[in-house]
Amino acid sequence: MSAPRVGFVSLGCPKALVDSERILTQLRTEGYDISPSYEGADVVVVNTCGFIDSAKAESLDAIGEAISANGKVIVTGCMGVEEQVIRQVHPSVLSVTGPQQYEEVVRAVHGVAPPLREHDPYVDLVPPQGIKLTPRHYAYLKISEGCNHRCSFCIIPSMRGDLVSRPVGDVLQEAQRLANAGVKELLVISQDTSAYGVDIKYRSGFWNGRPVRTRMTELCQALSELGIWVRLHYVYPYPSVDEVIPLMAEGKILPYLDIPFQHASPRVLKAMKRPAFEDRTLARIHQWRETCPDLTIRSTFIVGFPGETEEDFQYLLNWMTEAQLDRVGCFQYSPVEGAPANALGDHVPDDVKQDRWERFMAHQQAISTARLALKVGRDIDVLVDEIDEDGDAVGRSHADAPEIDGCVFISSTEKLKPGQIVRCTVTDSNEYDLWADHKPLS
Secondary structure (H helix, E strand, C coil): CCCCEEEEEECCCHHHHHHHHHHHHHHHHCCCEEECCCCCCCEEEEEECCCCHHHHHHHHHHHHHHHHHCCCEEEEEHHHHHHHHHHHHCCCCCEECCCCCHHHHHHHHHHHCCCCCCCCCCCCCCCCCCCCCCCCCEEEEECEECCCCCCCCCCHHHHHCCCEECCHHHHHHHHHHHHHCCCCEEEEECCCHHHCCHHHCCCEEEECCEEEECCHHHHHHHHHHHCCEEEECCCCCCCCHHHHHHHHHCCCCCCEEECCCECCCHHHHHHHCCCCCCCCHHHHHHHHHHHCCCCEEEEEEEECCCCCCHHHHHHHHHHHHHHCCCEEEEEECCCCCCCHHHHCCCCCCHHHHHHHHHHHHHHHHHHHHHHHHCCCCCEEEEEEEEECCCCCEEEECCCCCCCCCCCEEEECCCCCCCCCEEEEEEEEECCCCEEEEECCCC
8 A cells, every 4th residue: 555645835934944844744754755746645735825915815826726636635824824714715625724733734634644554653764854845955944933023014923923932952953963964054044033042031951961042142153063054044133143243253153144124214113113123223233244244134125114205215225325235125015914004094005115116126236236246356155056957056155045145156167066065266246146166176
């Protein structure tokens, strides 16, 4: 008798991707096979995103596609908190659960396609690092669930709850398993990485026989011992961030901070109810760069937030000129059902949002172009991600997170492989990417 097969669709952010990996690892441990197609699956699991309306629409479309192709569909993820909405559109779904409810998803799979009794998880081969949906040379490391902030445009706390930090020993053991399995880069993620451990008063855990505090600084120090790239995402600029900058300057973790500033105008930030963004943010950015000149800062911003005036927008552009951020994404504000910002007055017309978005992107593009041009002639380390159809290597530098930042296109006389870290000389640049020549070891 063949093993039952599960199809899987994972939508949304890296945090949802980690949820998918956990579910898949459990299913594989129980003897399930993963089907690459709807038609070959006994049941399909769709891990949804529900952050903004367009993501919800994409999730509903994915559920519909799976139902049409297979018929047996289990829904989980962030949009799962809106079960009634899902069932109104797709009444035939078998089960709907919210985010982080791994056991319920696995139980629902059992109900449709029971596992084989003769499977033995102690004998059957499941990689010790678990099932990963990313390339084998990098992985996301989720350190907490939920968020204590109540930003007016966000419904994440209502979907994922308040901050719950993972035990630091568990996090470090997972990181160690991934490193042992050949992962070259760990991307540390959570809703609020800076707040790691605040819910448990930074109590100590144990790793490799020694105590380690459940706190961002101590976590980074421990991760640096693995000898691989460590990249921090979704960091709020609390005072604790000042402690990790020297670790970056010393080469212990990557000189990279992903800080979701969202805006710069004090008036708009107050309406957004954003935490920890006081007037000294620019001064702190300058201080960080003095300590670590190679620091890369990426961020995201929202334009067209309710009540945003042209004066507020110009304040943001001027702030961007001063901050000289390296990597930036921008979104036009869109209402999210259940978000307090919906009740704010003075909503910005769509044509004004579009105009501001275009001006913002042009403004930042000029900054990015100038900053990348400064790298021409420099030697950098590049992690090879893929080999394109022409046989050329494409990778990322310390300044580039996968899928959201730029690429480094490598010219080499040697045949490079994904997962290699190679030394290159930058030869050219544009607004987002770099071109570089590989420097073979002599």
